[in-house]
Amino acid sequence: MSRIGKKPVLLPTGVTITVGKDNLIAIKGPKGELKQSIDRDIIVEVKEGQIEFSRPTDQIRHRAMHGLYRSLVNNMVKGVTDGFKKEMELVGVGFKASNQGNLLDLSLGYSHNIIFEVPKEIKVATSQEKGDNPRIVLEGSDKQLLGQVAAKIRGLRKPEPYKGKGVKYKGEFIRRKAGKAAGSK
Numbered sequence: 316m317s318r319i320g321k322k323p324v325l326l327p328t329g330v331t332i333t334v335g336k337d338n339l340i341a342i343k344g345p346k347g348e349l350k351q352s353i354d355r356d357i358i359v360e361v362k363e364g365q366i367e368f369s370r371p372t373d374q375i376r377h378r379a380m381h382g383l384y385r386s387l388v389n390n391m392v393k394g395v396t397d398g399f400k401k402e403m404e405l406v407g408v409g410f411k412a413s414n415q416g417n418l419l420d421l422s423l424g425y426s427h428n429i430i431f432e433v434p435k436e437i438k439v440a441t442s443q444e445k446g447d448n449p450r451i452v453l454e455g456s457d458k459q460l461l462g463q464v465a466a467k468i469r470g471l472r473k474p475e476p477y478k479g480k481g482v483k484y485k486g487e488f489i490r491r492k493a494g495k496a497a498g499s500k
Contacts, residue, residue, distance in 0.1 A: 320381035323365040324389045327396050332366060334359050340388060344395025347436075347456045351391060353384050394456035401465045404448040407472075407480035412441045412449045419451070423472040423482065431471070437464055450485070 326332060330344040338353040353359060357380055358369045368385045370377040393399070405412055411422040419431040419439055433439045437455040451468065455461045465484070474481035476492040483489060 318382075320368055320370070320378075320385045322385065323367045324385065324392055326364050326366065326392065330392060330396060332361055334361065340391075342388070342391045342395055344392070344456075346395050346398045349391045349395060349457060351384075351387055353388075354380050357381060357384050359384075390458045394458055398454055398456050399458050399461050401453045401461055402485035403451040403453070403465060403468060403482055404485055405451070405482055406448055406474065407478075410449060410480075411443065412451050414439050414441045419468070421468075421471065421482075424480070425472075429471055431468060433464060434460060437461060451482075 327344075330342060332343075333341045335341065338355055338357070338359060339350060340353055340359065341348060341350045356371055356377055358371070360367045360369070366388060368381060368388075370381040405421075405423070407424055409422065409424060413420045414433075417433040417435060417437070417439060419433055419441070421429045421431060423429060433453070436457060437453055437460065440452045440454075441450065442452070443449040453461055453465055453468075469482045469484070472481045474483045474487075474489045476490060477494055479489045479491065
């Protein structure tokens, strides 16, 4: 049995769950509402403040989905109660970030500024303090969407290994390479 799949998902107070037809799970909480379609083979039971998942057989496919859907629903519950947050920083001379609502204006060393539209489900904030790298903070309840948007922003200028310039996650370690060695005659 899957160790992750057999752990129940605890529902905090203020969170409601509805399991509709075609195994569509909708979770509502203080930070919003999320929906996830679950495979028809996985059995979902809601019992006294917790959600339990079970599978019909020990086929590889069923074992894989058992833990997957339990993790997805657990992330949904965390998202609607606490939310998720990703912090990014811009490393490089002249790199800037500003936002107006959900439009992110990035100056990343190209000949033009990049205007990136962040989905309305995600809140974006930018800050630039003297002596510190510009920061972008993304917050939202959907972990998958948040990670995808952060990866797209990072993909606009990935950190390069020689000087470390680019858009990186806060705390991310960039493996550095040595530059050209000076030629001697």
